Amino acid sequence: MNIPSIYKPFAGLVFLFAVVSVLNLPILATLWRHSFDDGTYSHAYLIPIITLYLYFKLSANGLLAYRESISYVSLALLIGSGFLLFVTSNAQISIGYWLSFLAVLTFGVMSLFRFNWYVLFPTLFLIFIFPLWGLLTEVLQAISVTAVTYMMSFTGIPTYVEAQYITIPAGVFEIADGCSGLRYIIVSLAISTLFIFMYINNTKKAATFLTVAILGALLTNWIRITALILIGEYTDMQSSLMEDHNTFGWYLYIPFMFLLFMWGNKLANHDLLSTPENNTLSPLGSYPKQSNVLLLLVAITVSSTTLKSFFIPTLPNNADVIALTEIQPTIERYTSVEQLSSNASDLTPMVNLKYFFNGVLDNGKPTGFGNDYLPKGWQEVDQEIVGKWRYIRVANRRNAALVRYTYEINKQQMASPVAFKKQRLIEALTGKSETYMYWQFFDCLRDCDAEKKHATNNQLIIV
Numbered sequence: 001m002n003i004p005s006i007y008k009p010f011a012g013l014v015f016l017f018a019v020v021s022v023l024n025l026p027i028l029a030t031l032w033r034h035s036f037d038d039g040t041y042s043h044a045y046l047i048p049i050i051t052l053y054l055y056f057k058l059s060a061n062g063l064l065a066y067r068e069s070i071s072y073v074s075l076a077l078l079i080g081s082g083f084l085l086f087v088t089s090n091a092q093i094s095i096g097y098w099l100s101f102l103a104v105l106t107f108g109v110m111s112l113f114r115f116n117w118y119v120l121f122p123t124l125f126l127i128f129i130f131p132l133w134g135l136l137t138e139v140l141q142a143i144s145v146t147a148v149t150y151m152m153s154f155t156g157i158p159t160y161v162e163a164q165y166i167t168i169p170a171g172v173f174e175i176a177d178g179c180s181g182l183r184y185i186i187v188s189l190a191i192s193t194l195f196i197f198m199y200i201n202n203t204k205k206a207a208t209f210l211t212v213a214i215l216g217a218l219l220t221n222w223i224r225i226t227a228l229i230l231i232g233e234y235t236d237m238q239s240s241l242m243e244d245h246n247t248f249g250w251y252l253y254i255p256f257m258f259l260l261f262m263w264g265n266k267l268a269n270h271d272l273l274s275t276p277e278n279n280t281l282s283p284l285g286s287y288p289k290q291s292n293v294l295l296l297l298v299a300i301t302v303s304s305t306t307l308k309s310f311f312i313p314t315l316p317n318n319a320d321v322i323a324l325t326e327i328q329p330t331i332e333r334y335t336s337v338e339q340l341s342s343n344a345s346d347l348t349p350m351v352n353l354k355y356f357f358n359g360v361l362d363n364g365k366p367t368g369f370g371n372d373y374l375p376k377g378w379q380e381v382d383q384e385i386v387g388k389w390r391y392i393r394v395a396n397r398r399n400a401a402l403v404r405y406t407y408e409i410n411k412q413q414m415a416s417p418v419a420f421k422k423q424r425l426i427e428a429l430t431g432k433s434e435t436y437m438y439w440q441f442f443d444c445l446r447d448c449d450a451e452k453k454h455a456t457n458n459q460l461i462i463v
Helices: 005-022 025-036 039-060 072-090 094-112 117-128 133-152 182-199 203-234 245-267 290-302 305-309 319-323 417-428 449-457
Strands: 160-162 165-168 171-174 336-339 351-357 379-386 389-396 399-409 412-414 435-444
Touching (some): 005 025, 005 094, 025 039, 025 094, 039 117, 072 094, 094 290, 133 182, 133 203, 203 245, 399 417, 399 449, 412 417
Antiparallel strands (some): 160 165, 379 389, 389 399, 399 412, 399 435
16 A cells, blocks of 8 residues: 555554553553543544544644654653553552543654644643543542532522532532533643634633633532522423533533634634645655664553553453352452452451452552442441551441451551552562452441450451
8 A cells, every 4th residue: 555655644643542552452451441431531433533633633744753863851751651650550540540541642743743832732631531530539529518608699599518518499400520620621631722723822712711611610510509509499490401401501501612613713813734845844854764663662562551461371261259248348449359268266257358450551550449348238447457457347236246357469468548559559560460359348346446456466367
């Protein structure tokens, strides 16, 4: 297949993205699970298409060209990001390996192509795929509660606010995670930065446009929540919008975006994706420099999470063990689990489980977000860390029990998730990523104090 010279840089870029992706399939699997399959990130399907389109147009307009020499700065940054990817993926630090993966792509582009800010933007635009933005949820949630409380003060409706709950005579509204306005913020950031990239090259105008886009997204969400509360009050909570409030938000948000871009057209002062002759780069070779390609391939191969997964044991889930008892924690994803025997003692756990996590990304970890260490139907009374174990007193109607668990990596046990994360990072430097969790359940005669004391004095109960 004979590719026109002007499109060869684009073909090389697609090949680069494909190689990095294939070498990091476990990371793509986590993105599919936590981003593409999440309603907050439903825009994720469009982002790669937009990125490829931007690079296609840059290549067609002569703004994408291969380097003619080695860039040692780009190479150093690429090696550094590859090292971070190796460490954070071994330690299963989600935010770390997502950002490191994006850094590998970005500095890979810098190493292969001549540097221009507009050559990096399409790759950086991929950040809107990564489920990092949830870090803003609590802040946006608190701001929304404050803003809606203020707006409700003008309605004359009696309003009581406690935490994220707003109580009115007709009922109670919760400003939950989905009501924080995060999805509107992400969309506003994505489309406004894209518009700025293509049409605005004045810093002051760009900052103004971006600020209005963010404030508009926030205001739209506050109006949405306030309107829903008013509708709930006046319809005695019978309106269909009480169930389908997300769609209602988009009815408010889309008109704002039309107005935003009508105003943005007045700020626009150039068109990057047109074909002005004075913007094209001086023509260079149709193929990348071989030394750049070789160094790039070595750097991205050494940090590959796909290759690492081939050397990690994958044991089948032992569902029969879990089926033996109803008393067990809820561990969403693990490699295997086994029922352990115990040392002869006056106190023997009713349930003694050992979970194994092989370290493959998205195969779970002891501190996974969805893990619940309490058995179903039991409520926590109190908890504390003693030595290497975390003890939780639980109750179920009139019954009392004691749960304890500990994390392990490289034969080192600890009860604190923070300390465990730090140890995972240390062990990741040597490539160790297999982890364990020991979980035990003890029946209590009264208040569990005697059982806790006995269990504490017999730390090495596992055989």
